[in-house]
Amino acid sequence: MMTMEILHARFAARLSERLVLLDDLLGRLDSTRAIADAERLFHSLVGSGGTYGFPEITRVAREAEELCGRLKRRALARPEDIAALRALVDRLAELRPVTSDT
Amino acid sequence: VTSIARCPSCLKPFDALKAGWCACVAKQPSPVCPSCSTCLCKLPSAKQSEFWINAPEQLLRQRASASSRRLIREVDAGGGDRRRVLIVDDDESIRLIAAFRVETMGFDVATASNAREALELLDRQWFDVVITDALMPGMDGRDLCRRIKNRQPSIRVIVMTSLYTAARYKMEAHRQFGADEYLTKPIEFGVLQRALERLSPGQMTGTAAAR
Numbered sequence: 001m002m003t004m005e006i007l008h009a010r011f012a013a014r015l016s017e018r019l020v021l022l023d024d025l026l027g028r029l030d031s032t033r034a035i036a037d038a039e040r041l042f043h044s045l046v047g048s049g050g051t052y053g054f055p056e057i058t059r060v061a062r063e064a065e066e067l068c069g070r071l072k073r074r075a076l077a078r079p080e081d082i083a084a085l086r087a088l089v090d091r092l093a094e095l096r097p098v099t100s101d102t
Numbered sequence: 103v104t105s106i107a108r109c110p111s112c113l114k115p116f117d118a119l120k121a122g123w124c125a126c127v128a129k130q131p132s133p134v135c136p137s138c139s140t141c142l143c144k145l146p147s148a149k150q151s152e153f154w155i156n157a158p159e160q161l162l163r164q165r166a167s168a169s170s171r172r173l174i175r176e177v178d179a180g181g182g183d184r185r186r187v188l189i190v191d192d193d194e195s196i197r198l199i200a201a202f203r204v205e206t207m208g209f210d211v212a213t214a215s216n217a218r219e220a221l222e223l224l225d226r227q228w229f230d231v232v233i234t235d236a237l238m239p240g241m242d243g244r245d246l247c248r249r250i251k252n253r254q255p256s257i258r259v260i261v262m263t264s265l266y267t268a269a270r271y272k273m274e275a276h277r278q279f280g281a282d283e284y285l286t287k288p289i290e291f292g293v294l295q296r297a298l299e300r301l302s303p304g305q306m307t308g309t310a311a312a313r
Contacts, residue, residue, distance in 0.1 A: 002130055003169045003202055006154040006162065011195050013155045043237070046264045048195045050288025058288050062264070099151070 009099040011052045016096060018045065022089050029077040029085075038085070039068035045092065057095050064088040105158050109135035110144040118142070118153075119161055123168055131168045133161075159194055163201060163213065170205035185302045186210045186227070190220040190234040190246065191262075196289070200233070203291045207298065217241035221249065229257060230302050233294070235287075236263035244279040251280035258282045258301040262289065 018041050025038045042065035049057025064085055071077045077085075105119040118133035124141035125131065132142035132150075142150060154162065187209045189200050197213045205211045212227070214220035216238055224232075232250060234243035247259045261281040283297045 003166050006151075006165075007195075007199050007202065009151050009155050010162070010198070014195055043264065044193050044195075047235075047287035047289075048193055051196060051199060055288070 005099070008052060008097060011048065012097045012099050015045070015057075015092070019089055019093050019096070023086075026082055026086055026089065029071075029082055032072055032075050035068055035072045035075075035077060039065055039072060042068060052097075054095065054097060057092060060088055060091050060095065064092075104156055105161050107133060107135075107142055107153055109138060109140055110142065110149075111135065111140035112138040114138075118157065119164075123165075131165060159198065162198060166198070166202040167205060167211070170202060184208060184210045185230040186212070187298070188212050188214060188220060188223060188229040188232045190214045190217065190232065190238075190243065192216060192235065192238045196235070196287075200289060200294075204233075204294070204298070207295050209298065209302075217243065217246040217249075220246060224250065224254065224257075231258045231260065231298060233260045233262065236261050244281075247279040247281050255280075260285055260294075260297055260301070262287050264288075 022038060022041055025034055025041070028034055029038065042061045045061035046058050046065055049055065049061055067081065067085060067088075071081055105117055106115050107118045107121075108115050112135060114135065114137050116133075116136055121133040121136055123131040124134050124143060130143075134141045142153065145153070187204050189197055189204065189211060190213070191197050191200070192215055194215070197215065201211045201213050209231075212223060212229070214223055217234070218241060220232065220234070223229075232246075234246050236243040243261050243263075247261055250257050250259055259279075259281050260283040261279065262285045264287045282301055285293060285297060
C-alpha cells in the first residue's frame with residue numbers, strides 16, 4: 001500500500017470513530033461540557049477534512065462547529081438544535097471517504 | 103492500536119516496531135518477520151489495510167519517513183543540508199499527513215502532540231521551523247509561539263488555525279505572539295511549502311515536493 005492510501009484509510013477509520021462519539025454526545029447534549037466536547041470534535045474535522053482533500057467535510061463540520069458555538073454561548077440545546085446537528089452528522093457519514101477497507 | 107503483526111508466511115506474531123524494513127517495494131517499505139524474513143508486503147491488500155489502520159502512530163511515522171527519504175534520495179541524489187521542522191498538533195490525522203508531506207518536501211520532521219511535548223523536544227534538539235496548531239488543549243499554539251520566541255528567537259514559527267477563526271487571529275499572531283507566518287487550516291500544502299521556502303532559504307526541496 002502507498003503511504004497516502006494508508007493515511008486516507010486511517011483518516012476514514014478515525015472519522016467513523018468520531019461520528020460514533022458525536023452520535024453518543026448528541027444523545028446527551030444537556031451540558032455546556034457536552035456541547036464543548038462536540039464542538040471540539042467538529043473543529044478537528046474542520047481542519048482535517050480539507051487537509052485530506054475533502055473540502056465538503058470541512059464545510060459541513062464548520063457549520064456544525066458554529067452551531068455548537070452558538071449553543072455553548074446560550075448554554076442550551078433545544079430539540080431542533082440537536083436535530084440540526086444530527087442531520088449534519090448524518091451528512092458527514094455520507095461524506096466519509098470510501099477506501100478499499102471501509 | 104497494535105504494532106503486533108502476524109507473518110503472512112510462518113504465521114508467527116511479531117512486534118513491527120522492533121522489526122526491520124523490507125526493500126522489495128521500492129518506495130513503500132514494510133516490516134519484516136524476524137523469524138522467516140517475509141515482509142508484510144506479502145499480505146493480501148485488505149489485511150495490509152487492516153494492519154496499517156490500527157498500527158501505532160510511531161510505526162506509521164517510521165514507514166512514512168523511510169518512504170519519503172527514498173523518494174527524496176531518488177530525486178535529489180546527494181542529499182544536502184536538510185532543515186529540521188517540528189510539527190505540533192493535537193490531531194493525529196493532521197500530524198501524520200503533514201509530517202509525510204513536509205518530509206517529501208525534503209525536510210527532516212519530528213512531531214509533537216501538544217505544546218509541552220514540543221518544548222521538551224526543543225530543549226533537546228535544534229529545529230529551524232516549528233509549525234504549530236493555534237488551538238490545542240492545555241497550552242495553545244500561540245503561547246507556544248511566544249515561549250519559543252522568548253527562548254530561541256531565531257527559530258521560525260508558523261501558526262495554523264481554521265478559517266473560522268483566521269481573521270481574528272491573523273493580526274494577533276503577528277502582534278502578540280511573534281509568529282513568522284500565519285496559515286489557515288485546512289492545510290494547503292503548496293502554500294505551506296512556499297512558506298517553508300521563505301522561512302528556510304537554501305532548503306533543497308527540488309521536485310520531490312511536487313510529486
